[in-house]
Amino acid sequence: xxxxxxxxxxxxxxxxxxxxxxxxxxxxxxxxxxxxxxxxxxxxxxxxxxxxxxxxxxxxxxxxxxxxxxxxxxxxxxxxxxxxxxxxxxxxxxxxxxxxxxxxxxxxxxxxxxxxxxxxxxxxxxxxxxxxxxxxxxxxxxxxxxxxxxxxxxxxxxxxxxxxxxxxxxxxxxxxxxxxxxxxxxxxxxxxxxxxxxxxxxxxxxxxxxxxxxxxxxxxxxxxxxxxxxxxxxxxxxxxxxxxxxxxxxxxxxxxxxxxxxxxxxxxxxxxxxxxxxxxxxxxxxxxxxxxxxxxxxxxxxxxxxxxxxxxxxxxxxxxxxxxxxxxxxxxxxxxxxxxxxxxxx
Amino acid sequence: xxxxxxxxxxxxxxxxxxxxxxxxxxxxxxxxxxxxxxxxxxxxxxxxxxxxxxxxxxxxxxxxxxxxxxxxxxxxxxxxxxxxxxxxxxxxxxxxxxxxxxxxxxxxxxxxxxxxxxxxxxxxxxxxxxxxxxxxxxxxxxxxxxxxxxxxxxxxxxxxxxxxxxxxxxxxxxxxxxxxxxxxxxxxxxxxxxxxxxxxxxxxxxxxxxxxxxxxxxxxxxxxxxxxxxxxxxxxxxxxxxxxxxxxxxxxxxxxxxxxxxxxxxxxxxxxxxxxxxxxxxxxxxxxxxxxxxxxxxxxxxxxxxxxxxxxxxxxxxxxxxxxxxxxxxxxxxxxxxxxxxxxxx
Numbered sequence: 001x002x003x004x005x006x007x008x009x010x011x012x013x014x015x016x017x018x019x020x021x022x023x024x025x026x027x028x029x030x031x032x033x034x035x036x037x038x039x040x041x042x043x044x045x046x047x048x049x050x051x052x053x054x055x056x057x058x059x060x061x062x063x064x065x066x067x068x069x070x071x072x073x074x075x076x077x078x079x080x081x082x083x084x085x086x087x088x089x090x091x092x093x094x095x096x097x098x099x100x101x102x103x104x105x106x107x108x109x110x111x112x113x114x115x116x117x118x119x120x121x122x123x124x125x126x127x128x129x130x131x132x133x134x135x136x137x138x139x140x141x142x143x144x145x146x147x148x149x150x151x152x153x154x155x156x157x158x159x160x161x162x163x164x165x166x167x168x169x170x171x172x173x174x175x176x177x178x179x180x181x182x183x184x185x186x187x188x189x190x191x192x193x194x195x196x197x198x199x200x201x202x203x204x205x206x207x208x209x210x211x212x213x214x215x216x217x218x219x220x221x222x223x224x225x226x227x228x229x230x231x232x233x234x235x236x237x238x239x240x241x242x243x244x245x246x247x248x249x250x251x252x253x254x255x256x257x258x259x260x261x262x263x264x265x266x267x268x269x270x271x272x273x274x275x276x277x278x279x280x281x282x283x284x285x286x287x288x289x290x291x292x293x294x295x296x297x298x299x300x301x302x303x304x305x306x307x308x309x310x311x312x313x314x315x316x317x318x319x320x321x322x323x324x325x326x327x328x329x330x331x332x333x334x335x336x337x338x339x340x341x342x343x344x345x346x
Numbered sequence: 347x348x349x350x351x352x353x354x355x356x357x358x359x360x361x362x363x364x365x366x367x368x369x370x371x372x373x374x375x376x377x378x379x380x381x382x383x384x385x386x387x388x389x390x391x392x393x394x395x396x397x398x399x400x401x402x403x404x405x406x407x408x409x410x411x412x413x414x415x416x417x418x419x420x421x422x423x424x425x426x427x428x429x430x431x432x433x434x435x436x437x438x439x440x441x442x443x444x445x446x447x448x449x450x451x452x453x454x455x456x457x458x459x460x461x462x463x464x465x466x467x468x469x470x471x472x473x474x475x476x477x478x479x480x481x482x483x484x485x486x487x488x489x490x491x492x493x494x495x496x497x498x499x500x501x502x503x504x505x506x507x508x509x510x511x512x513x514x515x516x517x518x519x520x521x522x523x524x525x526x527x528x529x530x531x532x533x534x535x536x537x538x539x540x541x542x543x544x545x546x547x548x549x550x551x552x553x554x555x556x557x558x559x560x561x562x563x564x565x566x567x568x569x570x571x572x573x574x575x576x577x578x579x580x581x582x583x584x585x586x587x588x589x590x591x592x593x594x595x596x597x598x599x600x601x602x603x604x605x606x607x608x609x610x611x612x613x614x615x616x617x618x619x620x621x622x623x624x625x626x627x628x629x630x631x632x633x634x635x636x637x638x639x640x641x642x643x644x645x646x647x648x649x650x651x652x653x654x655x656x657x658x659x660x661x662x663x664x665x666x667x668x669x670x671x672x673x674x675x676x677x678x679x680x681x682x683x684x685x686x687x688x689x690x691x692x
Contacts, residue, residue: 022578066499106452145491153450
């Protein structure tokens with residue numbers, strides 16, 4: 001197609017304006033010269049209001065996530081790769097193979113096109129690395145002061161593997177709780193940015209697409225009961241969700257939970273509990289005890305699960321409590337998060 | 347599941363606060379007592395970070411749309427039903443059967459829970475009427491002043507009918523252009539709200555799910571080339587998109603395009619061209635001339651296409667112009683929309 005535009009987008013100094021969301025020529029140009037270029041794939045190139053895709057053989061899985069992280073750029077990533085990885089993970093931990101992503105953008109008038117191009121490029125890289133294309137999208141623009149730079153909603157479509165039945169509702173007393181690696185890096189990378197903290201070794205977000213790790217894990221332990229990525233609310237909130245859904249209690253061991261020293265230091269400084277700090281590349285897996293060895297081995301054999309550990313077990317508890325044996329030998333309830341420790345972390 | 351909450355949400359006087367987006371107990375409560383209640387279906391009740399669905403038999407189609415309409419409530423609808431219908435339509439006009447919707451919410455701190463409940467109820471109604479369930483969702487909250495009430499992204503998943511090949515790229519010289527009914531109602535309903543205009547007969551948005559109409563149309567004329575709903579940028583922008591994608595020209599007849607009198611009056615008052623005003627329940631269909639009679643008959647036989655007309659034809663034109671024969675016998679170019687006539691119309 002020939003581009004009916006007088007001049008190309010100014011990706012150095014240009015700003016988003018309301019015409020970029022109006023359905024007219026400026027919007028078509030933004031989509032073609034920025035999004036389609038960075039996210040290039042055969043589906044996006046169709047140019048319709050949606051994408052025509054292949055057939056899925058398994059049952060479908062759909063997950064959607066709005067991303068409102070602030071700041072938009074942080075050590076280890078940005079809202080672009082975060083929005084790709086986060087939704088891939090939501091699909092993957094349901095035991096499904098992620099196939100396609102859709103992306104919708106709400107842009108604030110005045111947002112620099114250069115930043116938008118960086119974000120789109122980061123989405124493109126993450127999507128190519130993961131092998132999950134962004135097949136369709138949408139762009140809206142709101143007036144200055146009516147949004148905060150850019151919000152991105154990604155939706156993932158995947159297909160369930162046959163014979164896999166993973167759910168937050170499947171944890172059973174006696175099951176073992178595994179964690180794929182050290183916690184707290186994503187949340188504390190964001191907080192360190194916001195609070196202008198500097199450390200000798202900067203904290204870098206753990207954002208990563210976990211579908212490869214999930215694949216390895218399910219091959220080793222197809223009878224796994226539950227997987228979930230420990231994002232908003234961290235390990236603490238995620239375990240409470242599972243306890244609630246499955247109608248069980250969960251007991252974890254403080255000493256078994258790996259927390260990187262800089263994360264621990266930053267949490268102490270800010271009065272935060274690392275158990276509730278968001279991760280973007282860590283998953284919890286719950287499986288019958290006879291599968292735990294194979295599952296842990298598969299996690300550790302994968303680069304994204306090298307630091308995997310066994311952190312606890314599922315118990316009977318009609319109150320559905322999550323409890324922790326502390327390093328000092330005591331016990332405490334790991335309650336649901338009450339306040340909002342860390343708003344806009346993803 | 348028992349609800350681990352001290353007291354139910356205050357859906358009368360409560361406000362959205364940052365804890366509703368934090369991944370903790372308040373978020374779980376908001377999802378359960380407001381969204382799950384209004385959108386109730388077996389998939390949403392699964393309670394995981396995504397939904398396990400059925401198998402699709404045809405090729406998949408995915409479409410996504412962010413909704414930022416302002417005001418949130420308007421004659422004939424609100425952001426809730428709009429976000430359901432709009433995405434159903436994007437899937438339908440690709441020749442697919444819409445199967446499932448996902449919904450993500452960006453909420454502004456301080457937004458009334460009563461309004462959110464009204465919006466969720468409206469989504470629920472629209473989704474039940476259409477027979478397309480909202481199977482999964484996500485909620486984020488940003489600080490006061492960092493968004494504008496609520497933004498909703500919906501993503502639709504559908505399956506292509508076998509043997510149907512509808513695309514904006516398929517229009518061919520000689521084809522006939524059909525329009526499913528009078529134009530401009532949605533955009534002018536919004537503008538009348540914003541400008542506090544009052545008319546004897548208030549203008550009511552045409553928001554509607556068009557998949558039933560599409561179904562009737564495709565049964566009557568399976569060899570149809572192109573369908574598209576004329577949303578942002580109206581009939582003018584939509585025809586330009588098609589001309590661009592298909593590499594053709596399009597000629598339309600001003601006298602053949604139905605414009606309700608109140609829409610025409612409001613457009614005149616505000617200096618707007620109804621050709622560029624958004625519709626949310628109108629589609630353009632382009633088909634070979636021998637199918638035009640059957641297609642028009644099928645449209646007119648359906649309540650949402652009762653006012654369907656033949657408005658023009660596709661011609662050869664390497665410049666890909668859309669032209670209009672005016673009522674006075676002249677001709678004018680229907681150019682791409684340059685500025686942003688109507689921001690935040692959907």
